[in-house]
Amino acid sequence: MPSSQAPSPTQAIRGRLFWFDADPEEAGDAAAHMIEDGLLTIAEGHVVAVGEASALLKTLPADASVADHRGNLVMPGFIDPHLHFPQTQVIASYGAKLLDWLNAYTFPEELKYADPVHAARNAIFFFDELLANGTTTAAVYCSAHPTSAEAFFAESERRGTRMAAGKVMMDREAPPRLIDTAESSYRDSKALIAKWHGRGRQLYAISPRFAITSTPAQLEAAGALSREHADCLVQTHISENDAEIAYAKQLYPECADYTAIYEKYGLLGGNSLMGHSIHLSEDERRRFSQAGAVAVSCPTSNLFLGSGLFDWRAMRNPERPVRIGVATDIGGGTSYSMLATLSEMYKVLQLQGQKLPARAAFHAITRGNALAMGLEAKIGGFFPGAEADVVVLNSGATRAMAHRMETARTLDEELFVLMTLGDDRAVEETYVMGAPAKRRLAPTARTR
């Protein structure tokens, strides 16, 4: 929706508008925009204009509604480029590292998503939870069953959210009722693409789980899908932990390293979201950079499963920069909150003597993740024509935050308090295409 043909706004959101139109690690402070009393005007779910409230209020028709969030930060909705829809009841499963964790906890849970009723019910929870945390777009793995992707997209369509998702392709190293075949995974993915990709705000992500659970024939099929549907995302996992890497190499002995497996089948490209990417060699990073592939870091998961520490600085090497995403990886991750995810990202980098400034962090979960998903022309910023997905943040939402904010003097301090102490309570409201979308949690019942 180019601004030249923008219709007259019918609604607006007022508050401390804050967004990025460049990367603060490259462009410095000029990358960020802050309007203390700002107005975002909206028509038909899209941004019409962004500016000072004092000026823009005059452009609104008399019957336009204005959501008043003065005092609160108003940012583009958060984007989570790696999590698993069928793992909401896997979170907080005790005591395993990746491969054992998959077998002991994850696969038994994902089996349940063959049932469309179970999938539909949990999709409601999943969207409630994401929106409660201010996440309006995500790249999502469904189970291997087409039913799970159907349930996911149906719920996303109901919510009006921009989501990318795909049924997992997985034809070995998992329970019989959880696996597909190279042929069926190709056919089922193809059918889902035909039905859902580009329907409203829904996007398809071709989703071979990882090299261990796919035969060469299936990776071949995934590569074919990617060639045939070049506007779909590809998402997979790579170099998460040592045992996984060793086993992947054993299963693909002809490939020199893990990255070479995905290269061989045409799965490392500019639309590829490569989950984890922890233990890449310098040569693999160079090839990621050349291919334009995105290394998606999942800090709460990497700590929880003891997988290792994502090397941000190495990725950002300006001589061969690797694109970065930051994600929750529910259910290996331990929080749906992108704020909590930033807090753990900061800790992962501190352990390596690296820094994550608050602006770089908030850029990462808005414009940065939009870039990672190739959606920067639609979401992740406030610009005319942008889809009006918005999160409203209260930096004093909890007692501890309000107390700490008493001494915060700068926006950077405020942002750092939000990412260090914040969780879903800091999300005052979430808007999807301009409509309020955060459901309040009803008072909880007792446990039993």
Added chain:
Amino acid sequence: MPSSQAPSPTQAIRGRLFWFDADPEEAGDAAAHMIEDGLLTIAEGHVVAVGEASALLKTLPADASVADHRGNLVMPGFIDPHLHFPQTQVIASYGAKLLDWLNAYTFPEELKYADPVHAARNAIFFFDELLANGTTTAAVYCSAHPTSAEAFFAESERRGTRMAAGKVMMDREAPPRLIDTAESSYRDSKALIAKWHGRGRQLYAISPRFAITSTPAQLEAAGALSREHADCLVQTHISENDAEIAYAKQLYPECADYTAIYEKYGLLGGNSLMGHSIHLSEDERRRFSQAGAVAVSCPTSNLFLGSGLFDWRAMRNPERPVRIGVATDIGGGTSYSMLATLSEMYKVLQLQGQKLPARAAFHAITRGNALAMGLEAKIGGFFPGAEADVVVLNSGATRAMAHRMETARTLDEELFVLMTLGDDRAVEETYVMGAPAKRRLAPTARTR
């Protein structure tokens, strides 16, 4: 209060009583006690009896009050053996490692605690926050100003909480108005001990901050205080990060390692809480074990400041076991919640290929930390005569927890959900000496 002379109970708490009377890492499942419909009967703030509600209800007089928490876990109040009262507005300070963090953020903030009004006001917040998180006992560093310790103890006395605290002794390497002298720190500590140690539930902790900020003369004075008041705790910091270790060794060139500094001045004993203890050598661990000193791990802080990973397994070596505590270390730490602290402890151990079972974790923050503080005869368990400090936990307090609990089948799973996903919202109520003590947070105002 031996049970033989226990008065008749006047109140009771009903719920899923859960506590330890041994260490599950040594005694296995027999260490834990669970009574699904249990009753804790209380007289004058002390436990009279613990058992099945069906039996014990009959022992209550007709006018006794029964707090009904059926369905919720009821545990001994949490114990936090290392945090800093004057650092509640230091939390979430960006970008530094230990020594820079002290100079840039912490010392300027601690300076404010020379003002008794500021100290008294923030003491109210501090106790509100601890009790909201279910923490009923802590070992606390005040600032170097006696005023801060006065404010702390006065508030603790008002709340009726069992606390150990001390004014920090610090006579160099800090701003002029923040330091004392060897002589004044001895005199002021001595006066505070005379006034507060053993008054009601208050206990004094002799608190030389660490070797870097104390001259040899001050450590000598701290050692003298410890000899003269052998029933006081000693608390200090050791081996938190590499730069600190190197500087400490430089300041005490005659000592072979960091531990030797505290040994030299008689500060490594069975009443010593040694904060952090991350980078100890095997020889230092052996001497900790012989001395009976406690290594207090502060996982959220150690990750936030990038200090390093606490080696639990090495401490637990049965040939020379080192006593362990687990603490928040506010304001280097990022959460007041002992549940969130356990979550990070788990992650710290996962990164090292070590495990922290849920029972070991909950033991650590109740009976384990009571043992660390030498208070196991008074708190940390449910036994006749125990002080009735209690935390009531709702495992389904948030949407994400309630959803996850749908599939939890065992107590261990429930405990692990609580520690992985829980925060102050999971604390349904906190009792101090049998009295409800959790203040509800009023609806928050907007940030600005």
